[in-house]
Amino acid sequence: EVDNLLRGLPGNVTTEMDLAVGDLTDLMRTHPALPAALDGRSWPETRRALLELDGGKEFIAALDRFLERYGDRTAGEVDMSRPRWHDDPSLLMRVIAGGISGEPGAHRRQYQAQVEIASAAQSRLVAAARRGPLGIVRAWWVARLCRVARNGLGLREHPKFTIVRLMGVVRPEVIAAGEQLAARRQLRNSADVWQLGFDELANALADSTLNLESAVATRAEQFQRDRAKRPPIAISSDGEIPSLAGDREGIPANALPGTAASAGVAEGIARVITDPQREVLQAGEILVAPFTDPGWTPLFVHAAGVVTEVGGLMTHGAVVAREYGIPAVVSVASATERIHTGQRIRVDGTRGFVEILGE
Numbered sequence: 001e002v003d004n005l006l007r008g009l010p011g012n013v014t015t016e017m018d019l020a021v022g023d024l025t026d027l028m029r030t031h032p033a034l035p036a037a038l039d040g041r042s043w044p045e046t047r048r049a050l051l052e053l054d055g056g057k058e059f060i061a062a063l064d065r066f067l068e069r070y071g072d073r074t075a076g077e078v079d080m081s082r083p084r085w086h087d088d089p090s091l092l093m094r095v096i097a098g099g100i101s102g103e104p105g106a107h108r109r110q111y112q113a114q115v116e117i118a119s120a121a122q123s124r125l126v127a128a129a130r131r132g133p134l135g136i137v138r139a140w141w142v143a144r145l146c147r148v149a150r151n152g153l154g155l156r157e158h159p160k161f162t163i164v165r166l167m168g169v170v171r172p173e174v175i176a177a178g179e180q181l182a183a184r185r186q187l188r189n190s191a192d193v194w195q196l197g198f199d200e201l202a203n204a205l206a207d208s209t210l211n212l213e214s215a216v217a218t219r220a221e222q223f224q225r226d227r228a229k230r231p232p233i234a235i236s237s238d239g240e241i242p243s244l245a246g247d248r249e250g251i252p253a254n255a256l257p258g259t260a261a262s263a264g265v266a267e268g269i270a271r272v273i274t275d276p277q278r279e280v281l282q283a284g285e286i287l288v289a290p291f292t293d294p295g296w297t298p299l300f301v302h303a304a305g306v307v308t309e310v311g312g313l314m315t316h317g318a319v320v321a322r323e324y325g326i327p328a329v330v331s332v333a334s335a336t337e338r339i340h341t342g343q344r345i346r347v348d349g350t351r352g353f354v355e356i357l358g359e
Contacts, residue, residue: 001121008115011154013161014294017070021298022107025099031055038097072168075276075295081194094280099302102283107301114325122146195219251353258332260352261318266305266327267346292317305347309335
């Protein structure tokens, strides 16, 4: 009942964003000529093509309203150097293109169904607490805990959203500073500004004789070497790297064990996505990814299930999957290597494992 209580949370800004993406998909679906414009061209070209088609101006107006609120988000958004959706909403266009084959309004109906499941679970929990001596007091207390749990978990997404909005204010200033330093020949090119700390950036702007090319080149080389590294699933605060448990009791032979993050069982075609900017998830497929953050979660609108290599019960993907009622298993070691796009898989989000059923 507690698991059901945490579905369809109120006020979750990430879920509200994902539902708005579903609304954009529904809007595009009502104008059959529009999907053809999402053919992989650059965003400026796609935008011009959409505006020339029937319903295109209405869609672009709705997209602009969406970007006004959520345009500072992107996949890997804690890296301020990454372009934001208002710079290039290609990921959103891919999500919309993948969802065209789905049913109109399905995302809203699915979310509302989870709200009703949660409401019924809350009623049953309060009724159970009311039985026996001091039942009135226990029922009052359990009802309060239910309200706190639902509203508190919804608020969990707001600090990250606020940080990302702040980054949206800072990022253009950093870009402008990089262009100024490049014009002064203090940097080889403006993109090198992302290799600097804020104090270095301020000092360089104040002192036009300060040349940073050598320091930036060294850091860029180190960055390229570090990109090849695979971080462990977890590191404790004192530096310990825990090992994953071996064979686990109660799961089928050859199943891939993980952490149960959202209850339920889903069976379908796997779609392994390592870069959501380049790959499309079709409606009804199971998303298999190295990790997810809020910039990935629009993919959940059309997903039948979610599997990630990294994550826990409180990561963004797990919270959003529970809200939608999408079965999810996280912390599945090397999932993107052991599962291949096109395979049929079963995701057991209740017991925490994934089965590969065949090609």
